[in-house]
Amino acid sequence: MTELEELYEFFYLTPVGLAKVSFDGVVEQINPFMVNILMSIDNEYSVHNNFFKSISKYDVNLKELSEKLIENKNERDINNYIMTINDKSIKKLRLKCGKITGDRFIMVLENITEFVTASEEKDAIELELDNQKERLAKIGQVIRMVVHDLRNPLSNIKTISDMVELASVEEARELLQENINVILDEINGIIGDMLDYTRAEIPKLVPVSIAVINYHLSMKFDLMMKESGVTIEYYSVDDFDLLCEESKIVRVFNNIVGNAIKALVSHKISNPVIKVTIEKSNENALITIKDNGDGIPDELIGKLFEPFAFKSGYVGNGIGLPIVKSIIDMHNGSISVTSGKDGTEFKIMIPLAVS
Known part of the structure; x- marks a missing residue:
C-alpha cells in the first residue's frame, strides 16, 4: 500500500469525524463519520457546506471560537472543546483543530458520549454512596440518641410498676392514670422525632x-x-x-x-x-x-x-x-x-x- 493509499484509508475509514476546511469554514474534504455528525446537529449542512456554520448554529459558544480561528488562524482556543448536544445517538463531542497550511485546517469531531456517560455515572454513583454514608451516619446518631432518651421513660415505667405492686387497687389505678399516658406521650415524641429526622417528607402545601x-x-x-x-x-x-x-x-x-x-x-x-x-x-x-x-x-x-x-x-x-x-x-x-x-x-x- 502506497503512502497516499494509507493516508486515504486513514482519512476515510478512521472512526472519528475528519474534515479539511478553509480558513472561512468551507469543507473541502470530509469523511463519512464527519458527515453523519454534522448532519445530526445541522440538517442544513448539505446546503451551505460550511463547518463553522454548522457548529456555530448549534453551540453559540463555538461562534466566538470559530471567529478567533478565522481571524487569527490560531487553533489553540478551539482544541479539545467539548460540545454537548441532544441528538439521540450523540450526547458529547470533542472538537479538535490542526493547522495544515496557513489557511487550511483539519477539524476533528470525536464522539466521546460513552466515555463521558461512564464517567458521569461513576461520579453519580460515588456521590450517592457518599450521601448514603452520611445518611447512615446520621441515622446511627439518631438511633444512639433514641436508645439513650428512651432509658428515662422506660425507667419511669419500671418505677411505677414497682410502686403498683406495693399499692392498693385504687392507688395503682391512680398511679397508672396519672403517669402512663404522660410517659407514652414522651416515648411517642422521641420516636416521632426520629422518624421525622430520618425521612424528609415534602409537605403538601x-x-x-x-x-x-x-x-x-x-x-x-x-x-x-x-x-x-x-x-x-x-x-x-x-x-x-x-x-x-x-x-x-x-x-x-x-x-x-x-x-x-x-x-x-x-x-x-x-x-x-x-x-x-x-x-x-x-x-x-x-x-x-x-x-x-x-x-x-x-x-x-x-x-x-x-x-x-x-x-x-x-x-x-x-x-x-x-x-x-x-x-x-x-x-x-x-x-x-x-x-x-x-x-x-x-x-x-x-x-x-x-x-
Whole structure:
C-alpha cells in the first residue's frame, strides 16, 4: 500500500469525524463519520457546506471560537472543546483543530458520549454512596440518641410498676392514670422525632386559614399552661390564609414553645411568660415567639439548628429545632433567632396563599 493509499484509508475509514476546511469554514474534504455528525446537529449542512456554520448554529459558544480561528488562524482556543448536544445517538463531542497550511485546517469531531456517560455515572454513583454514608451516619446518631432518651421513660415505667405492686387497687389505678399516658406521650415524641429526622417528607402545601391554626394552637397552649404553669400570651389576626401543611406548622409551634417552657421551668424563671404573635408582613405571615428567660449563650446560637450539636433545655433531644428548620425551609420560609438576658426570640416567615 502506497503512502497516499494509507493516508486515504486513514482519512476515510478512521472512526472519528475528519474534515479539511478553509480558513472561512468551507469543507473541502470530509469523511463519512464527519458527515453523519454534522448532519445530526445541522440538517442544513448539505446546503451551505460550511463547518463553522454548522457548529456555530448549534453551540453559540463555538461562534466566538470559530471567529478567533478565522481571524487569527490560531487553533489553540478551539482544541479539545467539548460540545454537548441532544441528538439521540450523540450526547458529547470533542472538537479538535490542526493547522495544515496557513489557511487550511483539519477539524476533528470525536464522539466521546460513552466515555463521558461512564464517567458521569461513576461520579453519580460515588456521590450517592457518599450521601448514603452520611445518611447512615446520621441515622446511627439518631438511633444512639433514641436508645439513650428512651432509658428515662422506660425507667419511669419500671418505677411505677414497682410502686403498683406495693399499692392498693385504687392507688395503682391512680398511679397508672396519672403517669402512663404522660410517659407514652414522651416515648411517642422521641420516636416521632426520629422518624421525622430520618425521612424528609415534602409537605403538601395548600391554603389553610389562619383561623383554623389559631383554633388548634389555642387548645394546645391552654393544655401547656395547665401542665407547666408557664403563661402563654397568644395574639393573631385571622383574616388570611397560609400556604402550608397545617400539621407541620403546628408542629413548629409545639416544638419552639415546648422548648421554651422546658428552659423556663428548668432555669426556675420567676413569672415565666411566652408571647406568641402572628401578623401579616407583605406577602408573608410573620410569626414571633418570645420568652422572658435568661437567654441562650452566644456560642450556642450559631449551632441551634445543627442536629446533635448540643442538648439543653432549649433543644430537647438534639433534633427538634433542626426538624423545625427543615419544615420552614420546605415551606419556602425563613427562621431566625436572637437571644439575650431579657429572653429569646424566634422570628419565622411563611408565605401567604395567593388569593
